[in-house]
Every structure is written in structure tokens, then in C-alpha cells.
Amino acid sequence: MKKMFSGSVCSYCLAGILLLTCTIAYAAAPPKKGKALHTYLSQYENVLGTSMELKVSTYTQVRATEAEKTALAEIKKLSEILSAYDKESEFSKWQKTCGQPVPVSNELFEVMQLFDVWRNRTGGALDASAEIVTRLWKKAASTNRVPTQQELNNAVAEIKQTHWVLNPKTRTATHLDNAPLMLNSFVKSYIIKHAVNEAMKPGDVKAVVLNIGGDIVVSGDVTENVLVKDPKADAENEAPIASLRISDKAVATSGNYRRGELIGGHWYSHIVDPRTGLPADDIISATVVAPDAADAGALATAFNVMSLPESVQLASTMPGVEYLIVTRDGKQQTSKGWGSLKAAYKENGIVGNLNTKTGNREAGGNSFEMIINLEINTQKEGFAKRPYLAVWIEDTMHSPVRTVSIWHGSDRYMPELKSWYLKYRTIYNSDMNFKSSTSSATRSAGKYTLKWDGKDDKGNYVKPGKYIVKIEAAREHGTHQLMRQEIDCDNTPKQINLPGNIEISSVSLDYHKN
Known part of the structure; x- marks a missing residue:
């Protein structure tokens, strides 16, 4: 997945006790008779290193603004805990320790637990220590070469080590070595879900749709039309490969078409297979719809690394999961229930055509x-x-x-x-x-x-x-x-x-x- 945390984030004032009391009282009060629901849209850049779109369905602009501030505050809080790019984050400070049990926040402990679960569930296709391989490829690319087989073997051997031990009773995490670690994969989706949950707490906020860098959570009384970008289309405004109707679910997409390394005229994906040390290039995009946001994010990344049969088998063990996987030659593999999510694609109110096989471009007309x-x-x-x-x-x-x-x-x-x-x-x-x-x-x-x-x-x-x-x-x-x-x-x-x-x-x- 894309680099999630870039730079630092702005500070927010803590609400006073009086303001908090008033806010709770206001949230409990029902909307005035005759008030109509509206959807309020906010758009940001530089949120977790990418773009953000927030839609809030509520009765007033004041309440929508409060929901927006609440969501941003939660994103800021979690980025300050989980970011490996922020040297002052809780995770970065924990990485500087070694060999001693360190009490960690509930959020960091939960995310590290999830990495253990997904490392086991994917047979090592998802691993926080994949950063070892990522850095190896970046260093080699800086001199316009690919890593040697020995360098890859050494990196894979280091990845296979155990890098931390968690103690659920004491809520401590013990760092065991100095291998570089990165909490990517599903963590952006994890943060999005927490931000949506906070924004939804007031009773008169009826729905929230939060999209950060292409990962989306839809919550509440709303059905959102979600377009899935064609991985072989350069422009933002080109026809998507899928149009979906999503309610109370998360959508995550991972692919190699936005970021990677060019070495000797060959493009190498930024998504690497921790089991081999090689860039994952058989799959160019995977989109997952799931009830849980972290599951959607983890599966989308894993499906870029695993073989198609492995991905199909893993998805079959998880109820409510649907997927669209696009292979390097443009073929699409979908789950059995994917068709039930489909919706007509409209462009400016006119029904349009999807790129049902990626890479196809319209013939004739203006060249x-x-x-x-x-x-x-x-x-x-x-x-x-x-x-x-x-x-x-x-x-x-x-x-x-x-x-x-x-x-x-x-x-x-x-x-x-x-x-x-x-x-x-x-x-x-x-x-x-x-x-x-x-x-x-x-x-x-x-x-x-x-x-x-x-x-x-x-x-x-x-x-x-x-x-x-x-x-x-x-x-x-x-x-x-x-x-x-x-x-x-x-x-x-x-x-x-x-x-x-x-x-x-x-x-x-x-x-x-x-």
C-alpha cells in the first residue's frame, strides 16, 4: 500500500469540560421538527500522506463541522501512535527499545496483535518487517541495479525472525531486534474506521463516508456509490472498472500502478513478497469489500502478494468478503458475491461503459x-x-x-x-x-x-x-x-x-x- 504517514500533522485544542458537557447535551437532543438531512462534503490533502474526502449526513452545517473536527482529531491521535515516519510517535519510540517489556497503548497493542494474526493467516505474505526488503530495493535502485540473490536471501532470513513478543496480561510489547518495521498494509483502513466511529457518535449524525487515499468506510443510513479505478488508466477521470453500491462496509484497494522503482528500464512494484524478497508483479490491483475495515485493507494488500488460488482460498474462510483481483494481463477475478454489489456507472448523469477488461481503449474517432x-x-x-x-x-x-x-x-x-x-x-x-x-x-x-x-x-x-x-x-x-x-x-x-x-x-x- 501507499506510504501512509507523511510529515507531521497540525495540533488541535482539547475541549474544556464545559464545552464537552454542552456537546453531549446537544448530541442527545433530537433534531428540530421539519429539519431535513443534508450531506456535507469536506476535502483535504496531506492526511496520512494522501488525499481525504469526508461526507457527513446530518441536519446542520454546525454538526457536520463538529463531526469533521472529531474525525480529524482521531486520525491525528492514531497517527501519533502508529506512524513509523514520525520519529516522535509511540511506535517509533518503542522501536528504539530492545529486550525489555514496554507498556503500550491499547491501539498499538491491538495493531501489533493484528499483524501477528495476519502474518500467520497469510503464511507470511503480510509482515511488518517487509520494510527490510523495501529498503533493500530502494537502495539498489539508487545505483540502478537489482539486489543480488544473496542480498535477497539475507533479507528474507531476517524477515522470518520473530521481531516482537506481546503479553496480553500486562499489555506490554518486547522488541527483540533492530530490524526496520513499518505498520502499513491495513493500518490506514484501521484508522479510517476509528475516525468514522468517533464522527458517528452524536445521535443526529446519520451517516459518514470517509475516503482516505482510496480506502473507504461507509457507515450509517446511506448507500454509497463506489467507483473502482482502472489500474491501467493513467487519469483520475477515466472510466472505472467497477461501480458498486456499498452500505455499512469497508472498501480497500491496493495495487502497483502508483508507486515503485524503475531500474534498467523495468518497472518494479513497491509491493514486495516478504517470503521471497521479490516485488509482487503478477497482480496489479486488488479491491476488497468487507464488513471490517482492517480486514479489507489487509486482504487487498495480501492479494497483491499471494497467488490467485491462495487468495481465493483465504477469502473463502472470511464471511462477507468480496473481491476483484486484476492480473498483469488485465484479466479480472471476482468472488461469487461480487455481482450483487454492482451498480450502473454514470458520468455526469449519463450511463457510461466500464472498462470490463483493463487495457482496452476505445478505437476510432479522434486519435x-x-x-x-x-x-x-x-x-x-x-x-x-x-x-x-x-x-x-x-x-x-x-x-x-x-x-x-x-x-x-x-x-x-x-x-x-x-x-x-x-x-x-x-x-x-x-x-x-x-x-x-x-x-x-x-x-x-x-x-x-x-x-x-x-x-x-x-x-x-x-x-x-x-x-x-x-x-x-x-x-x-x-x-x-x-x-x-x-x-x-x-x-x-x-x-x-x-x-x-x-x-x-x-x-x-x-x-x-x-
């Missing part, structure tokens, strides 16, 4: 496409709210041609994107992405790739000629930035780099044959 790479400025420390963002195409008469992508709060905040809204307010009913969540391998914070396939909003290919790419970023009652770039779409490849601004650090346009 050129445009890739838009953009990076949002994110603060180095703390959770950063993502600005509303719209990317669209206009013709030289400034008539709207195609909305490539749009990220915002609920539909009522669309007017904050002033330029986009001016063009689209009468023809764009609702952004389906607001009503969906996307499960994918974890991306780096703030980095997005979009694609314009040369079609207009009605799905027709446009004629060759000059068009204007517009990128707008805005914050509610705050900064507003608009970028414009004319480009001649004349079937001649070209690349253009745009200067950044206060919200977007960089943009590149790559017009090429698809």
Missing part, C-alpha cells in the same frame, strides 16, 4: 488526447483543505466544450468557481463525483492526472482546431485563481508547461496520440 498533470500546493505540516477546482475546455469563441473534472463541496458551493459556473450553470445539473467515492491505490498528496479524450460534453469528438484549457481554483469566500492556455489541437504532438499560482504549484499539458 489524439490531452493529459493534464496538475499539483495542488499543500502545506508541509498539518491537514490542508483542498480548494474547489474545475478543469474544462472552451473553443476560441469561449463557448463551453467539455468539463474535464470538477472538485467542490456540495452543489450549492459551485458558484465559488465563478468562471466555470458562468459557463455551465444552465447546462450542468450535478457533479456525479460528489455522489460517488473512488477506491484506488493510494496517491501522493496533491498530485492529479486528468485526461481530455477530445470529446465534447455530449460525447462527440470535436473538430481539429484551437481550444482553450481553463483551470480554476477557489476557496469559499477566499482566494480565486484562473489559469488559461490556448492549444492547437491539430494532431501534432506538443507539450506545454504552465506557471503555478498560490493554489496550484504546476500544470503540464501533454497533447499526443492516444
